[in-house]
Amino acid sequence: MIEGIIIKGVGGFYYVKTPNGTIECRARGAFREENLTPLVGDNVRIRINKEDNTGYIEEILERKSSLIRPPVANVTQGIVVMSVKKPDINTWLLDRFLIIGEYQNLDMIICFNKTDLSFSETSNLAETYEKIGYRVIITSAKENLGIERLKDILKNHISVFAGPSGVGKSSLLNKINPCFKLETGAISSKSKRGKHTTRHVELFELEENTFVLDSPGFSSLSLDFIEEESELKNYFREIKKYGRDCRFLSCLHDKEPNCNVKKLVEESIISKARYDNYIQFLEEVRKFRRY
Numbered sequence: 571m572i573e574g575i576i577i578k579g580v581g582g583f584y585y586v587k588t589p590n591g592t593i594e595c596r597a598r599g600a601f602r603e604e605n606l607t608p609l610v611g612d613n614v615r616i617r618i619n620k621e622d623n624t625g626y627i628e629e630i631l632e633r634k635s636s637l638i639r640p641p642v643a644n645v646t647q648g649i650v651v652m653s654v655k656k657p658d659i660n661t662w663l664l665d666r667f668l669i670i671g672e673y674q675n676l677d678m679i680i681c682f683n684k685t686d687l688s689f690s691e692t693s694n695l696a697e698t699y700e701k702i703g704y705r706v707i708i709t710s711a712k713e714n715l716g717i718e719r720l721k722d723i724l725k726n727h728i729s730v731f732a733g734p735s736g737v738g739k740s741s742l743l744n745k746i747n748p749c750f751k752l753e754t755g756a757i758s759s760k761s762k763r764g765k766h767t768t769r770h771v772e773l774f775e776l777e778e779n780t781f782v783l784d785s786p787g788f789s790s791l792s793l794d795f796i797e798e799e800s801e802l803k804n805y806f807r808e809i810k811k812y813g814r815d816c817r818f819l820s821c822l823h824d825k826e827p828n829c830n831v832k833k834l835v836e837e838s839i840i841s842k843a844r845y846d847n848y849i850q851f852l853e854e855v856r857k858f859r860r861y
């Protein structure tokens with residue numbers, strides 16, 4: 571038996587990358603009885619059928635993590651890409667991506683791209699998010715800035731790239747591995763393709779033991795996975811941390827008295843923009859939990 575990693579799954583076939591090349595495999599029937607489904611990203615042991623060089627997945631090795639949307643195993647980090655211009659940084663979206671990452675237990679890294687176009691606002695924002703505890707990386711795919719650092723961050727991980735359309739995700743990946751040749755820029759033709767083909771998850775190998783998910787980000791930006799309003803604060807690192815010193819353990823940092831979070835917003839220790847997003851998302855969670 572040899573070991574490999576599932577890089578693609580289509581209609582009951584799994585493509586497993588092994589030291590002997592990529593092998594088309596089926597999963598052994600017993601997995602179904604055990605209620606186990608092999609996932610893209612899984613490290614597996616396979617048995618190869620010498621006659622036609624196909625294989626059978628015999629064993630799924632222990633998973634470090636499993637993402638629900640998209641369904642992938644062993645993803646450890648997410649890179650949220652925002653461009654400083656064209657389109658402008660959208661912190662409302664950025665915070666949403668971060669929440670989804672926190673929920674899925676991913677180490678989230680923020681990447682501000684297109685810094686060749688503008689720099690002024692970026693450094694303040696970078697500071698805000700670094701203070702919260704996020705790693706922030708400044709890049710320009712156009713001018714080859716920050717690419718080596720990004721490469722270092724990705725090394726030996728399976729990462730997912732997230733971010734709005736047009737911020738330069740494909741351009742960054744192409745810079746890291748020129749073999750990629752992902753389509754960039756041609757938004758109209760790209761979205762056409764998106765509509766007419768079924769999306770499946772696939773891992774791209776950037777270098778040895780280093781993969782990225784092909785799907786541009788998470789499949790949905792909805793916060794409907796949040797079951798109660800009290801859960802939201804867990805996904806804002808600084809609110810979670812400072813909220814421990816509120817008067818009420820159950821404080822939602824909204825209208826409650828003696829709220830440490832609100833006090834620190836006033837003292838500009840917690841970013842007001844982040845707090846405002848928190849309140850907006852809280853309303854959203856309340857709304858769909860009412861129905």
Ligand SMILES: Nc1nc2c(ncn2[C@@H]2O[C@H](COP(=O)(O)OP(=O)(O)OP(=O)(O)O)[C@@H](O)[C@H]2O)c(=O)[nH]1
Nearest residue numbers: 684710711712735736737738739740741754755786
């Ligand atoms: N000035 C500048 N333009 C960039 C940079 N990175 C990407 N672009 C341009 O921005 C446009 C969009 O880049 P893409 O790489 O296609 O963006 P994307 O995030 O992959 O977009 P989607 O695939 O729609 O999600 C292209 O025209 C790129 O040439 C950069 O660092 N600076």
Ligand SMILES: [Zn+2]
Nearest residue numbers: 816821823829
């Ligand atoms: Zn509070």
